[in-house]
Amino acid sequence: MISNIDFKIDELSSMKKYPDELFYIGNTKLLKKKKISIVGTRRPNSYTKEFTYKLASKLSDAGICIVSGAAMGVDAIAHQGAKSNNTIAVVANGLDIRYPTINKNLIIDIERNGLILSSYKKGQSARNYTFVLRNEIVVALGEILIVTQADINSGTLTSIEYAIKMGKKVYTIPHRLNESLGTQNLVKQNLINVIYDIDEFIEKITGIKNSSSEDEVLTFCKNNPTYEEAMNKFPNKIFEYELEGKIKIVNGKVQVI
Incomplete structure (x- = not known):
């Protein structure tokens, strides 16, 4: 059921203008x-x-709720990694x-198990301009922003601009030459940081040591x-x-879950 948010979300105070209305389906907790x-x-x-997927999954396991925009690609993978009961999707259209x-x-x-948010009324379709506000809400809700891949002219770079203006730290993952040039250029300018080790990153921001780092098998499989x-x-x-669900095999490679 679609409902109105009838309380103030403190994190959204960092936006240029607090949304006039917010609608939701799911778990506002x-x-x-x-x-x-x-x-x-x-x-x-x-x-x-x-x-x-690995970042979202491990952050979620550490008790952190993952926020994204329900779009194709990175957004969808982030929601999937977090699992539907620990993720917030902000959309650019009516719910x-x-x-x-x-x-x-x-x-x-996510409607059934997590939370879907929108600043748009029923019946309103997504348009270029509606994504702008959606992106600002996504950035505002998170304590930090992680951009795992963005090209030079990617719309995702706007989200990074929002985060920097809001005083939030922005992170990315290391890429090969000529890949994700949008984030790589910002790394060169010292505007965003690189996550070289996921477990160390999670320990740094949560204070929780990932137990997999103490397991010889899982440590090997991290690579x-x-x-x-x-x-x-x-x-x-x-x-x-694999039977215990600690690892999975994807395209012939081992991944830690």
Whole structure:
């Protein structure tokens, strides 16, 4: 059921102008949690997909609610990594419209278990200008902003501008030359920071030490070895860990869950 937010969300006071109205479906208790925003390109490469999911998943496991914009690409992966019960999706249209259509099932899942927010009334379709306010809300809700991939002319760079104006720290992940040039240029200018080790990053912002760093098998698997490499090193453990849900095999590589 679509309802009006009838209380002030303190984090949104950092916006240029507090939204005139806010509508929601889902669990508003998530607004009280520590939150981090994760956004990025709609066309992430496989490396970005992998590490966006890993970041969102590990942050969520550490008790942090993940905020994003329900768009294709990085946004959707961030929501999926966090799991639907610990994520907030801010959309650029009325809540009676599930957009983009490709993410319809994801949005329904978040409606049931997490929280969907919008500053637009029923029936209002997404337009270029509606994404601008959506992006500002996404950034404002998070204590920090993580942009896992953005090209030179990416609209995501606007979100980084919002974060800097709001005095929030912005992070990205390391990329190869000629990839994610939008974030790499900002790293050169010392405007955003790079996450080189996910566990160290999470420990730094939460004070919680990731137990996987103490597990020899999981520590090895953090580097995403091939399934063959992992089996050669830990022949008696990999299958066991997979069954226990500690790791998963994606495209022939091992990922820590």
